[in-house]
Amino acid sequence: xxxxxxxxxxxxxxxxxxxxxxxxxxxxxxxxxxxxxxxxxxxxxxxxxxxxxxxxxxxxxxxxxxxxxxxxxxxxxxxxxxxxxxxxxxxxxxxxxxxxxxxxxxxxxxxxxxxxxxxxxxxxxxxxxxxxxxxxxxxxxxxxxxxxxxxxxxxxxxxxxxxxxxxxxxxxxxxxxxxxxxxxxxxxxxxxxxxxxxxxxxxxxxxxxxxxxxxxxxxxxxxxxxxxxxxxxxxxxxxxxxxxxxxxxxxxxxxxxxxxxxxxxxxxxxxxxxxxxxxxxxxxxxxxxxxxxxxxxxxxxxxxxxxxxxxxxxxxxxxxxxxxxxxxxxxxxxxxxxxxxxxxxxxxxxxxxxxxxxxxxxxxxxxxxxxxxxxxxxxxxxxxxxxxxxxxxxxxxxxxxxxxxxxxxxx
Amino acid sequence: xxxxxxxxxxxxxxxxxxxxxxxxxxxxxxxxxxxxxxxxxxxxxxxxxxxxxxxxxxxxxxxxxxxxxxxxxxxxxxxxxxxxxxxxxxxxxxxxxxxxxxxxxxxxxxxxx
Numbered sequence: 001x002x003x004x005x006x007x008x009x010x011x012x013x014x015x016x017x018x019x020x021x022x023x024x025x026x027x028x029x030x031x032x033x034x035x036x037x038x039x040x041x042x043x044x045x046x047x048x049x050x051x052x053x054x055x056x057x058x059x060x061x062x063x064x065x066x067x068x069x070x071x072x073x074x075x076x077x078x079x080x081x082x083x084x085x086x087x088x089x090x091x092x093x094x095x096x097x098x099x100x101x102x103x104x105x106x107x108x109x110x111x112x113x114x115x116x117x118x119x120x121x122x123x124x125x126x127x128x129x130x131x132x133x134x135x136x137x138x139x140x141x142x143x144x145x146x147x148x149x150x151x152x153x154x155x156x157x158x159x160x161x162x163x164x165x166x167x168x169x170x171x172x173x174x175x176x177x178x179x180x181x182x183x184x185x186x187x188x189x190x191x192x193x194x195x196x197x198x199x200x201x202x203x204x205x206x207x208x209x210x211x212x213x214x215x216x217x218x219x220x221x222x223x224x225x226x227x228x229x230x231x232x233x234x235x236x237x238x239x240x241x242x243x244x245x246x247x248x249x250x251x252x253x254x255x256x257x258x259x260x261x262x263x264x265x266x267x268x269x270x271x272x273x274x275x276x277x278x279x280x281x282x283x284x285x286x287x288x289x290x291x292x293x294x295x296x297x298x299x300x301x302x303x304x305x306x307x308x309x310x311x312x313x314x315x316x317x318x319x320x321x322x323x324x325x326x327x328x329x330x331x332x333x334x335x336x337x338x339x340x341x342x343x344x345x346x347x348x349x350x351x352x353x354x355x356x357x358x359x360x361x362x363x364x365x366x367x368x369x370x371x372x373x374x375x376x377x378x379x380x381x382x383x384x385x386x387x388x389x390x391x392x393x394x395x396x397x398x399x400x401x402x403x404x405x406x407x408x409x410x411x
Numbered sequence: 412x413x414x415x416x417x418x419x420x421x422x423x424x425x426x427x428x429x430x431x432x433x434x435x436x437x438x439x440x441x442x443x444x445x446x447x448x449x450x451x452x453x454x455x456x457x458x459x460x461x462x463x464x465x466x467x468x469x470x471x472x473x474x475x476x477x478x479x480x481x482x483x484x485x486x487x488x489x490x491x492x493x494x495x496x497x498x499x500x501x502x503x504x505x506x507x508x509x510x511x512x513x514x515x516x517x518x519x520x521x522x523x524x
Contacts, residue, residue: 035421188425394422409445409468 001087002094008225009092009099015216016106020113021048023213027206027268028117030199031314035396036121037198037406043128047113050129051136055105056080059136063144064091064104067151072142090150092223103220104144111140111168117314118176119386121195122186122393125401127384131376139175139372143167143365159361160335160343160354162232163221165276165327166365173321174366175373176312182377183386185311187393200260207264211240214271218278231339232278235286236271239278242290243270250298265319269297272323273330280335280343289330297322325362332358412507412523413481417472418446419492419500424470427491431474434483438524440473448498469500475507475523 025044029037051059057079065073077083080101088097112132119128144167146152147159161167189195197203218236222229247266248258273293274286281289301318312318332355335346345351380386387393392400399405419427424441431439445466476484485502493499512522 188422193425394420405468409443 001096002224005092005094005224005226006096006099008229009095009103009220009223012216012220013099013103013106015213015220016103016110017048017213019210019213019217020106020110021045023206023209024110024113024116025206026202027210027264028120028203028314030202030204030206031117031197032120033195033396034198034407035398035405037202037398038402038404039125039397040116040120042125042402043116044113046129047116047132048109050133051109051112052105054133054136055108056101059108059141060101060104062137063108063141064101064149067145067149070151070153070156071145073145073149094224100223103223107164107168107217108136108140108144111164111172112136114169114172114316114320115176115179117316118180118312119183120313121397122183122387123397124385124388125397127380127386130384131380131386134376134380135175135373138376139171139369140167143171143368146364147361154361154364157357157360158344158354159357160280160331161276161328161361162279162331163218163275165272165324165331166361169272169275169320169324170328170362170365171324171369173317173319173324174369176316177310177321178370178373179377180312180317181310182374182381185309186313187390189311197261204260204264207267211267211271214240214275218271218275222279228279228340231283234283235278235281236274238283239274239286239290239293240267240270242287243267243273243294246291246294247298250294265297265301265315266294269293269319269323272320273327275324276327277331277334280331280340280346282334282336282339285334285336289327289334292330293323293326296326325366328358328362329355332356412475412477412510412520414505414507415472415474415476415481415484415488416503416505417474417488417492417500418444418469418502419472419488420494420498421468421470423492423494423499424472427472427488430487430491431484434480434487436474436476436480436484436487438474442471442473444469444471448501467498475510477520477523 021044025041029040032040058075061075061077062073065077068074083097083101085096085098087093087095088100092100112135146154147161147167148155214236215233219229219233222232244263244267248262251262252258270290270293273289277289297319300322301315305312305318333346333348335343335354336349337343337345344354347355377386388400446469447466474484488502510519510522
């Protein structure tokens with residue numbers, strides 16, 4: 001047991017909590033219209049509450065618990081039975097098993113919260129709750145087991161995902177695209193109208209908090225306060241800086257102005273892309289990953305979305321899906337054993353095999369997330385109905401779903 | 412000359428602007444306002460305390476126009492803002508005494524457009 005490691009992992013857990021609430025909540029909350037700001041904050045907040053409970057009751061057990069055929073964990077650790085102060089050497093030998101559990105809890109929380117941006121401004125609150133708990137149970141938990149759980153089939157193949165490029169970002173990004181398409185466009189956006197963000201300072205504040213909290217997400221994933229954590233910390237900062245700088249430059253080059261939202265979005269894209277790679281690549285390669293992710297995500301958000309005309313309200317697919325896929329593939333390109341002995345060399349260091357494994361990892365995650373999300377959507381839509389009525393959507397979700405309003409005009 | 416004041420549902424603003432554009436009325440002043448009509452506002456709940464009779468958020472349009480445009484402008488606002496339900500709003504038409512364009516000092520009909 002190492003007290004320094006334990007202190008760092010507990011601190012990191014709190015940092016990752018900060019990413020969801022208030023980081024992500026305000027990033028998304030600022031980007032919607034005034035009449036829906038509370039619905040976003042509420043969705044993020046209640047996910048934090050609901051998934052925390054799900055995780056301690058059974059989510060942790062089926063994700064990281066004793067393996068069943070490489071597919072899922074069993075329920076031996078139901079309600080944290082046996083998950084206590086003794087380290088579990090399979091996951092982290094120097095910290096209490098329960099510290100690893102609470103760190104992972106915050107990952108389980110933020111992943112479904114990322115999807116909020118895709119169905120923003122039109123999802124029924126009751127359907128949102130049911131969808132979220134089903135998605136966490138049948139998409140996040142199994143996928144987490146495949147990639148991170150002892151005995152998981154992708155982990156056994158040697159797939160590399162340091163902090164969740166696949167498990168967190170690709171899974172949520174791809175599911176977000178499915179939801180946005182199946183749910184349909186927001187009323188009024190049929191003619192190509194896009195809604196303006198109601199509070200840009202909130203969005204930029206949220207992005208800043210995400211960057212801050214992400215050090216817990218990525219450097220914390222070393223599960224120790226050591227040189228690997230430091231490498232992940234620096235790689236994260238480098239890729240994010242590169243992406244945050246590149247995005248507004250692209251806007252400038254293609255004829256617009258460099259925007260604050262572009263800078264913030266670039267930062268988030270950079271954070272996403274470096275997530276799977278930060279514990280395997282050097283800072284200089286993190287720089288390339290960061291520059292390129294802004295190029296790919298800019299194309300996805302500004303061009304591909306316009307061509308295919310889906311209403312992914314806040315670009316969850318364009319940033320987290322595309323960024324997560326790129327980061328996972330980039331791990332197969334840039335990974336070096338010099339950085340992390342437990343990792344592998346990538347394509348650029350003579351190991352094409354690792355790149356193929358990363359491709360398989362991406363394909364498996366996409367197929368699984370798409371199929372499961374379609375099934376869960378159909379189910380919840382049939383029983384509850386996913387979308388609010390048109391009138392409720394026009395009036396706004398704050399008033400119709402929560403009987404509150406975010407702002408007053410006069411006292 | 413008339414001064415047309417319309418109180419409409421906030422989410423109808425885009426549509427009203429479109430119907431006005433169709434008849435070439437592009438000049439307007441828009442503001443967020445609060446108000447209530449016969450339905451006496453909405454119910455909001457804060458920590459269990461019901462706030463009945465709050466004021467509703469509305470949007471106010473103000474348009475100054477020459478006589479020829481009065482009827483088409485009113486029709487266009489109705490076309491864009493009507494849902495047929497309570498809360499669609501009202502249009503007030505006022506006589507307009509004078510208009511001055513600050514930049515040039517032009518008056519009345521010349522200054523209005």
